[in-house]
Amino acid sequence: MECTWPESLPSSKKKAIEELVEGRDIANQLRSLLSKSAGDNNNNNNNNNNNNNKNMAAPAEDLVVKILKSFTNSLLILKNAEADEVSQIQANTHVTNWNGGPKSSESSEESSRSTTHKDRRGCYKRRKTAQSWTKESPNLTDDGHAWRKYGQKVILNAKFPRHYYRCTHKHDQGCQATKHVQRIHDDPPKYRSTYIGHHTCRNFLKVPELFLDSSPPSDSSMLLSFDNSTITSKEDNPFFSPFQSSIKQEYKEEIPSDHTDIAHIQSSSSDYLVSPDRTVAFESLGHMSVLSSTLDSDNGDVISGDMMGSVDFSDDFLIDDFSLQV
DNA sequence: AAGATTTGACCCTG
DNA sequence: CAGGGTCAAATCTT
Numbered sequence: 001m002e003c004t005w006p007e008s009l010p011s012s013k014k015k016a017i018e019e020l021v022e023g024r025d026i027a028n029q030l031r032s033l034l035s036k037s038a039g040d041n042n043n044n045n046n047n048n049n050n051n052n053n054k055n056m057a058a059p060a061e062d063l064v065v066k067i068l069k070s071f072t073n074s075l076l077i078l079k080n081a082e083a084d085e086v087s088q089i090q091a092n093t094h095v096t097n098w099n100g101g102p103k104s105s106e107s108s109e110e111s112s113r114s115t116t117h118k119d120r121r122g123c124y125k126r127r128k129t130a131q132s133w134t135k136e137s138p139n140l141t142d143d144g145h146a147w148r149k150y151g152q153k154v155i156l157n158a159k160f161p162r163h164y165y166r167c168t169h170k171h172d173q174g175c176q177a178t179k180h181v182q183r184i185h186d187d188p189p190k191y192r193s194t195y196i197g198h199h200t201c202r203n204f205l206k207v208p209e210l211f212l213d214s215s216p217p218s219d220s221s222m223l224l225s226f227d228n229s230t231i232t233s234k235e236d237n238p239f240f241s242p243f244q245s246s247i248k249q250e251y252k253e254e255i256p257s258d259h260t261d262i263a264h265i266q267s268s269s270s271d272y273l274v275s276p277d278r279t280v281a282f283e284s285l286g287h288m289s290v291l292s293s294t295l296d297s298d299n300g301d302v303i304s305g306d307m308m309g310s311v312d313f314s315d316d317f318l319i320d321d322f323s324l325q326v
Numbered sequence: 327a328a329g330a331t332t333t334g335a336c337c338c339t340g
Numbered sequence: 341c342a343g344g345g346t347c348a349a350a351t352c353t354t
Contacts, residue, residue: 148330149332150347150348151332151345151347152332153346155343156342156344162345178345180345
């Protein structure tokens with residue numbers, strides 16, 4: 001199971017990234033040193049008063065934080081640029097109208113349409129670009145969201161058809177999230193799931209009241225998955241949800257005889273929280289999602305306030321997250 | 327009966 | 341124009 005982070009980085013860029021990572025790590029060390037010494041001084045009254053020490057450490061730490069931020073942003077830019085080059089299905093760094101919008105030749109071809117079919121002009125809106133990330137996995141793991149299949153296509157040069165899913169709540173809640181799943185290997189089975197867009201829905205019907213309480217349901221899982229990260233919601237990434245997915249047909253078709261996989265799929269949501277393997281996936285996917293969100297935030301493709309509020313771009317998050325990736 | 331899946335056609339992008 | 345993404349009627353499942 002892996003994320004489609006570019007695996008074939010040119011060595012020069014790899015080195016650049018390594019350098020940045022090293023610099024960032026050093027800055028990180030400096031920061032911990034600073035905070036350590038500040039803490040020591042706080043416990044030690046032999047020197048000047050604590051307020052003075054704090055006042056000295058605070059600006060220094062600010063600087064360190066800025067340095068770290070700079071490193072992290074550079075890494076983000078580098079990596080995202082690479083991702084765009086390597087994979088078309090990787091997160092796009094700009095997003096046009098979410099709903100695309102009809103072409104200009106809207107009304108001119110009225111008569112040319114066949115009358116045997118319903119006139120669907122205007123109803124078809126393809127997303128030109130959207131935030132996307134992929135996941136590859138030997139089985140079709142539950143991502144916690146309710147998906148409804150809306151299409152299947154044979155893809156050129158692909159052994160297996162691609163299955164298209166949209167969020168079940170597309171119509172009742174206007175959730176724009178979609179995904180497609182394609183089997184890329186037969187033996188051993190391997191599936192590539194590409195997630196497009198963010199869930200803006202609230203999975204009310206599926207969420208136990210326990211989770212609906214006061215805090216977002218994802219909080220616990222996020223904290224478990226990301227350790228020090230400060231992501232606060234799963235809404236922008238289906239993998240963060242601890243809830244059961246409701247895809248049925250997909251599994252029946254793709255894994256007709258593999259009982260272990262089916263058992264996996266139907267296993268309780270707690271699997272997500274305890275399996276180290278999946279935790280890694282969460283980290284990778286969370287990273288991708290955050291990456292996309294970071295770089296898309298200024299292009300007007302904010303789907304909802306929900307999504308915007310889904311990620312806390314604190315220094316800690318970015319720093320810790322990146323340390324997983326490089 | 328309601329909701330999900332299947333499937334062929336439509337539409338968009340490169 | 342080809343390939344891929346989406347729609348929606350028909351069909352299936354619960």
